[in-house]
Amino acid sequence: MSNKITFSWWNTSLSPHTKENLSSDEHKAFVLVTLWRLINEKSVDVICLCEVSTADVEYISGMFNGSEFSIYDGTVYDGRKRYDICTIYKSNLLQIINTDLITKIQPDGKIHAAQELNFQIKEFQEPITLYVAHWVSRLHVSEDDTLRIQLGTLLMDAVSASIEQRNIENIVILGDFNDEPFNKSLTEALFSTKDTFLVKKKPRLLYNPFWRLMVNKDLHPCTTELWGGGTYYHKNNKTSRWKTFDQIIFSSSFLRGNTWYLNEEKTEVYYNKEIIRLITNTNSKLDHLPVISSIERY
């Protein structure tokens, strides 16, 4: 019997937009090593990855052949657009029911807010829905573009439908939003907040524990920390090289004392010397750290 489910999200940088299947063998091997570490050091049960191609998913699948993990290949090619996500999950813990790409048709084309994955927690026969998101880069769509608000609103509508129409209380949103916890797309459109009191009082609000992980723990003049606070490293940013773009966000049920609760102590940005060295090295394509969060059962 498992009374916890630990989630991880990671932008692997294996196949970024327009640079599909060009990653080096070293990069690919490092992704596998990091997945192994997440599973064995952090007991992760579900890992959602982005910036992966269909070929990358096939490569990663090789590592899990004959294991207790299954992979859902969520890479979707929709005309010229690509959704670049996959989800690795413990198949003795979760059963996948169905999946959908959350889409809106606009006069200038489609927008995709997230991949919806509906799971059943096998042991307890309870539903849990994941929304796995990779929003457009700030290189292509600026921080204040209305598209970001539209993506947040679209995702919120999908979450609301799960809660209200399908009576699903356990909802986890994982993603690289290319926006930080304080940006309007996540606060005013998706209604995610750091205010636990309000989330308990207003069940439609979502809780974002990644507000706490926007800065490192070192207080000046102590400077021993490798990590700069954040999940994404952009060397040339003029005011802040680290941004918290990667987040795991929870529906209010995980704070309201229902059967599953968020164990916030286990919410973290995963890093070690090696991954920080690669991220800060200009020759490496890697620029994101994995994030982890865990729910437990009373």
Place this chain on the structure above:
Amino acid sequence: MKNFKDSLKAGIEAAQEAERNKKEITLIFDNINAQVKDISENKATFGKVTFKRAVDREPSRPANIFIDSFIPPKMEEFEGLAILNGNKQNAIMLAEWEQNSAGYPCYIRYNGQKFICQDKMDLENSLSSLLEEVKTGEAILEQIKKANIPSDKPIS
């Protein structure tokens, strides 16, 4: 005593808005139906239909294939958008349909995508996309073809 009038007024306004939205959606469906009838010479129609499907059930514990084979599958009802024959029967499903109690947003689900419609324009765009699908054309052609088959009435 607390004054509840403002809350009551808000509730009534929300209900009226929901009614307007639902009427608007019904009109859009009626419009598509009229056009499907028109191009198929009344041999095909379009509409919202309630379908049934089997829900995945966990096997018995300990697993017993013999026992499991005698347990009828659990069924659930869901709404779908469909092409039907001229008598509004023999539905061919195109997509799943869900609707918020306020009318919008509504949701159209097919081909691994869930299209979210926040207003009339979104709904019209999403329905246009659904109607352009090959399977929609095939469904209309199938209803026309079936309507053209002569019935096997005995010659008296």
